[in-house]
Amino acid sequence: MTSSENIVIRELDFKEWEQFKNIRLYSIKEEPLAFGSTYDAESQRTPEEWKNLLTAKERNWLFADNGNRLIGIIGTIQNFRNEGNHIAYIVAFFVGSAYRKQGIGKQLLEAIIQKLKKNPEITSIRLGVTITQKDALKFYEDSGFKKIYIRKNEVKVFDRYYDEYEMELVAY
Ligand SMILES: CC(C)(COP(=O)(O)OP(=O)(O)OC[C@H]1O[C@@H](n2cnc3c(N)ncnc32)[C@H](O)[C@@H]1OP(=O)(O)O)[C@@H](O)C(=O)NCCC(=O)NCCS
Numbered sequence: 153m154t155s156s157e158n159i160v161i162r163e164l165d166f167k168e169w170e171q172f173k174n175i176r177l178y179s180i181k182e183e184p185l186a187f188g189s190t191y192d193a194e195s196q197r198t199p200e201e202w203k204n205l206l207t208a209k210e211r212n213w214l215f216a217d218n219g220n221r222l223i224g225i226i227g228t229i230q231n232f233r234n235e236g237n238h239i240a241y242i243v244a245f246f247v248g249s250a251y252r253k254q255g256i257g258k259q260l261l262e263a264i265i266q267k268l269k270k271n272p273e274i275t276s277i278r279l280g281v282t283i284t285q286k287d288a289l290k291f292y293e294d295s296g297f298k299k300i301y302i303r304k305n306e307v308k309v310f311d312r313y314y315d316e317y318e319m320e321l322v323a324y
Pocket residue numbers: 183186187243244245246247248251252253254255256257258259285287288289291
């Protein structure tokens with residue numbers, strides 16, 4: 153049995169970079185198709201690189217901590233698609249499979265939205281959703297995101313191509 157009752161959503165200090173590495177590598181291992189990155193590539197990173205990723209000015213991270221370890225992560229990167237620093241793009245969003253469907257993902261998403269809204273430079277929060285992921289679409293729409301356009305054939309999985317919706321939450 154798992155419970156979301158004692159989950160804390162928090163930032164990490166740079167000294168906690170190993171916890172960041174562990175949840176990130178765990179997420180890529182558990183969901184290899186969900187992220188535009190591979191376990192092999194990310195596991196090569198040096199401690200300095202992990203610390204830099206965790207503290208980079210254009211990045212924001214929040215984590216779900218169950219008191220023993222991190223079980224969820226969400227990140228944003230400003231200017232991710234070279235469209236300007238006013239756009240923060242959601243990346244690396246993950247909750248461990250044993251902890252899903254208890255509202256932890258929603259808590260992470262809401263917390264990062266509130267954090268980004270405090271930054272006057274950021275006026276748009278965006279993310280991409282493969283158009284076949286109906287549950288994910290509804291999840292983001294429930295949090296206020298709206299579809300703004302489609303990227304054709306953006307996602308390739310086992311030689312099949314899928315369109316992706318760009319979704320946006322206006323953040324001012
Ligand atoms: C997306 C994710 C973080 C949601 O975490 P969670 O803690 O289960 O979220 P919540 O409990 O707050 O909400 C769950 C709801 O969101 C839906 N949902 C949201 N994103 C989803 C996704 N990518 N795939 C499937 N369902 C998703 C679930 O179906 C569920 O709906 P329900 O409550 O009506 O049954 C988690 O499903 C996950 O880690 N998925 C794998 C990685 C991934 O796809 N990340 C997003 C792309 S970067």
